Structures are given as C-alpha cells and as structure tokens.
Amino acid sequence: xxxxxxxxxxxxxxxxxxxxxxxxxxxxxxxxxxxxxxxxxxxxxxxxxxxxxxxxxxxxxxxxxxxxxxxxxxxxxxxxxxxxxxxxxxxxxxxxxxxxxxxxxxxxxxxxxxxxxxxxxxxxxxxxxxxxxxxxxxxxxxxxxxxxxxxxxxxxxxxxxxxxxxxxxxxxxxxxxxxxxxxxxxxxxxxxxxxxxxxxxxxxxxxxxxxxxxxxxxxxxxxxxxxxxxxxxxxxxxxxxxxxxxxxxxxxxxxxxxx
Amino acid sequence: xxxxxxxxxxxxxxxxxxxxxxxxxxxxxxxxxxxxxxxxxxxxxxxxxxxxxxxxxxxxxxxxxxxxxxxxxxxxxxxxxxxxxxxxxxxxxxxxxxxxxxxxxxxxxxxxxxxxxxxxxxxxxxxxxxxxxxxxxxxxxxxxxxxxxxxxxxxxxxxxxxxxxxxxxxxxxxxxxxxxxxxxxxxxxxxxxxxxxxxxxxxxxxxxxxxxxxxxxxxxxxxxxxxxxxxxxxxxxxxxxxxxxxxxxxxxxxxxxxxxxxxxxxxxxxxxxxxxxxxxxxxxxxxxxxxxxxxxxxxxxxxxxxxxxxxxxxxxxxxxxxxxxxxxxxxxxxxxxxxxxxxxxxxxxxx
Numbered sequence: 046x047x048x049x050x051x052x053x054x055x056x057x058x059x060x061x062x063x064x065x066x067x068x069x070x071x072x073x074x075x076x077x078x079x080x081x082x083x084x085x086x087x088x089x090x091x092x093x094x095x096x097x098x099x100x101x102x103x104x105x106x107x108x109x110x111x112x113x114x115x116x117x118x119x120x121x122x123x124x125x126x127x128x129x130x131x132x133x134x135x136x137x138x139x140x141x142x143x144x145x146x147x148x149x150x151x152x153x154x155x156x157x158x159x160x161x162x163x164x165x166x167x168x169x170x171x172x173x174x175x176x177x178x179x180x181x182x183x184x185x186x187x188x189x190x191x192x193x194x195x196x197x198x199x200x201x202x203x204x205x206x207x208x209x210x211x212x213x214x215x216x217x218x219x220x221x222x223x224x225x226x227x228x229x230x231x232x233x234x235x236x237x238x239x240x241x242x243x244x245x246x247x248x249x250x251x252x253x254x255x256x257x258x259x260x261x262x263x264x265x266x267x268x269x270x271x272x273x274x275x276x277x278x279x280x281x282x283x284x285x286x287x288x289x290x291x292x293x294x295x296x297x298x299x300x301x302x303x304x
Numbered sequence: 305x306x307x308x309x310x311x312x313x314x315x316x317x318x319x320x321x322x323x324x325x326x327x328x329x330x331x332x333x334x335x336x337x338x339x340x341x342x343x344x345x346x347x348x349x350x351x352x353x354x355x356x357x358x359x360x361x362x363x364x365x366x367x368x369x370x371x372x373x374x375x376x377x378x379x380x381x382x383x384x385x386x387x388x389x390x391x392x393x394x395x396x397x398x399x400x401x402x403x404x405x406x407x408x409x410x411x412x413x414x415x416x417x418x419x420x421x422x423x424x425x426x427x428x429x430x431x432x433x434x435x436x437x438x439x440x441x442x443x444x445x446x447x448x449x450x451x452x453x454x455x456x457x458x459x460x461x462x463x464x465x466x467x468x469x470x471x472x473x474x475x476x477x478x479x480x481x482x483x484x485x486x487x488x489x490x491x492x493x494x495x496x497x498x499x500x501x502x503x504x505x506x507x508x509x510x511x512x513x514x515x516x517x518x519x520x521x522x523x524x525x526x527x528x529x530x531x532x533x534x535x536x537x538x539x540x541x542x543x544x545x546x547x548x549x550x551x552x553x554x555x556x557x558x559x560x561x562x563x564x565x566x567x568x569x570x571x572x573x574x575x576x577x578x579x580x581x582x583x584x585x586x587x588x589x590x591x592x593x594x595x596x597x598x599x600x601x602x603x604x605x606x607x608x609x610x611x612x613x614x615x616x617x618x619x620x621x622x623x624x625x626x627x628x629x630x631x632x633x634x635x636x637x638x639x640x641x642x643x644x645x646x647x648x649x650x651x652x653x654x655x
Binding site (some may be wrong): 100102121122123124126127132134138139140141142143147150151152154155156159160161162163164165166167168169170209213 | 308311312504508509511512513515520522523524525526528529534537
C-alpha cells in the first residue's frame, strides 16, 4: 500500500518567467498513481505552461520536476516521453500528411524503441501494426485508418491525438483539453477512454479541462491555478465550493451552475 | 523476393512500373542497344545521377532538410578516387583506399555539419551548407598541386577497367567485351545496389521517423524520438550516397574536376531532378534523373532536327535553334512544376 501511495510525479517550486512575466510561480504538487487530477483555472492561468514544464517542451527557470523520485528537470522532451510521461496536446498536433494508422504506428514504434533500425522493413513489424490498429479501435477510428490525418474532421483529429497518447503507454497521462471543439456526441468516446485509463488503477492522470461537468465526473482531485500560482488543492466538491475558486474562477463556476 | 528487394515499396502504378522497368532495361542493355561512346556516356551518367538524386531525396523529400552541400560530398567521392589514382598508382588497393578515405571524410564532415547546425532553423542550415560547399570549391581550385585546380585530374584505373583491356577475344552481338564495358557494368550495378539500399533505409522504421520529422518535428520529439540524432544520421547517409555516386562517376570518366563534381550548376540540376521526379518517393529520383540527363544531352539534337524541319516558317527555326535548349529545358521544368506539383511519380501514384 505504501508503494502505491508514493507519488509518481512531483513538482517542487516549479517556476518559469518570460521576461518580467511569471507564467508559473512556485508550484509544488505531487501526483499519485491511480488518481486523476484536474487542473483548472481561467484562461492564461498557466495550465498549459505548467504542462509544458512537466513534459519538457519548456525548461523551468526555477524548481524541479521529478518522476519516480528522480529529478528529470534536465531531461529533454523526448527523454521524458521515453521515461513515461505521455501527453495529448491542446492544439491538435499530428503528422498531417501521413495516414491515421501511421500516426499511431509511429507512437507504437517509439514505445517499442526500434526507431534506429535501418535495415528491416517497417511493415514487417506486424505486432506494431496490430497494436496501432488496436489503439485506433479504442477511439472508434478503425475504419478511417487509411485516411490522411489532415483530412479528418476536427473531432476525429482530437480522438487521434488521444489514440497516439494511448499508443505511448505512458505512466503519466497528460490530457490538455481533450474534448475541446468536439461535438456533443463525440465527447463520450474520449471520456470513456479516460475512465478506462483510470480503471487500470496504477496510472497517474493529469487533465486540463474547462467543462466543469467533465471535471466533476472524472476528477479525484482538483488543483486550481490562478495567475501562475497554485491557489487551491483538494477534493473536487470542496475545491469548487471554496471562496478562492468562486472568486478566481467565477466565470466557469457560473457556467457550471447554469449547465 | 521482389518485395524484399524493393523493401515493400512497390511502384503502386502500372505506368510507373513500366517506366522504371524501361529505365532499368535501358541501363542494363545500353551497350548492346545503343552502341556508341556518347550514348554509353549518357547511360552511365544516368546511373550515377539516379544514385546522387536518390541520396538527396533522402534529405529533401523524406526528412525535409534543405542542403546545398550535396555536390561537395559528390566531389569528395570523385576527388578521393582521382587523387588516390594519380598519387598512389592505378591499383585496386589504392582505389579501395581512396574510396575508404573519401567515405570517412564525408561521414565526418556530414556529422560535424549535422551536429553543429541541424539544431538551428532550416534556413540557417541551408546557409551553412552553402558556405561549407563554397569553401570546398575554393579549396579544390587552390590546392592545384593536389587536385589539379580548375583543370582537374586525369588518371588511369586498374587494368580491368581500361578500354584497352580485352576481356574476351570474341565480340558479343557485335560489342567488344573490353574494360570499358566492365567499368560501365560496375557503375550501373553499384548504383543499382546503392539505390536499393537507400530504398530500404527510407522504408525502415528509421525512415518512418524521418517522415515524421518532415511532417511535424515538434510532435516527433513528443513521441520520444530525439530528432537531432535522426536528422544527423540522415545527413550522414545522404552524404555517403553522394560520395559513392562521386566515386562511380570518377571511375567512369577517369577524370575529376570542379565542373564534373563540385559545381553549383550540378547542385541546381539535382534540385530540379528531385522536384521533376517527385520528392519523397525515391523512384522519383530515378525518373527525374533519367529525363533530365537524357534531355540535357539529346534536347539539342532534337531541336536541331526540329529547327531544320521548320525551315521557312517564320520565327520557329530561331526558337528551335539548338542554342536555345536551356530555354526549353526551363519551359519543361515550369510545366512540370505547374502540372505535377508532386512530381511525375506523385502524379502517377495519385491516380
């Protein structure tokens, strides 16, 4: 039990400055396996920047990120991915002229670590293809496997983004507004998937999400960022009800109340 | 068997398959079907340029790297053979030594250029390759004791590859089986083998990572691929391909000079061939190089004929005068880019 309680991912005093602007300010937080933490906050609160610092797209000006107790602040984004931090991006970030299947297969191949193989044929690695097809199946994109990624409708591109994350089989799943811009009937597919990842029980999940109903249904814990600072952390209902959130996050709290 | 040889990258178009077979048959049968020094020269140049352009396509078409140093690597291969033959004597050992030194120098240079500059933006990388290539061109013309300067170097080859050597007394189908023929087939078979090797590289898991870098480098990194490593490796493989092409060309010509290897005109020709054939297809390199080299050599003859035929018609004979061949090559290029933006192979496969 003690092993399970041990945090997988931690940030200690994580800070980043752009010139005089402090985008993320001294954020310390620990993320435990089997827990889904929703990160909420108004636009410009630093949520995506915080994600960039964790997954390595940005280097911190101060503080540390550690994974399984090991400091990974000095590692590059690809190194962090190989250590088990997987991320789905907010702005769809695909290989536009490659097929849907190839988009996922590249992620499976990265996970398998055979990218340096110069001599075999890529399609002779049947097990990678099967795995990629399985991931597509899970996001209900199996029939579109041969479509060029840029030709997919927006919602399908978001699903493909999630399929790529699944294919990486990370320990830490980072979803950055996975349902943004999706039509209402497409959202459940992605939510089911996140539920499924949660049900695995040992994965650490971070979710940036604006829709409060989604947050309520998925989150075990909510942290609130406001102007780059961590202003609240705790059980979902308690955090949503807290005055600081009501104040800092008024717009969305009202939206949720209406919805 | 065929699938393994072509690394599973089949032509995927009947017309393309026929064209490729025609090119292959043309190259293999050239000494018997198109006898004569000139046609054999053209055929050998086609074989060399197929390899040269394919190795450039690995960079430009597959990885999205714009480099202007490709003729430099081509030249290193040529000068490697030339200098070894001229200074060390026309033996197999010195030939092998020259090739080995040329390949090592190319690999080291490509690695250095890659590690120093592939991190920077594409435009800066292109500039750096341009600077290094210019530097090499000047170096080759200044070190005239070594390289022959602007005149280049002529040299002998091992006896087996010299025209004076008769392999068999009896001619076959009216063609003399001499050292010239041996060196022709050496060039064609080596170029074919290297082309197939490059085809395997682009269809390997490694090659798919290169494609992902071309498409979206940021995403490729986020999948866990260290893209600088891959780009540098691609740069080195491309450089080695160009060096081998230079080696083959030097063996065929028994001459190496700035105009046959290092010249920027050749760099521009390579770019045109890649674009005409179709970037990122490998077969495009074969089609583009063949069309371009044949046009370069025979367009003038064709125009002379056309010009003579149009005698009496106003304006036409002047327009079709053989001296205007570059104009028509330019027109051909513009038409190609306009109507086949994905190149000839891209167009054929799209159907």
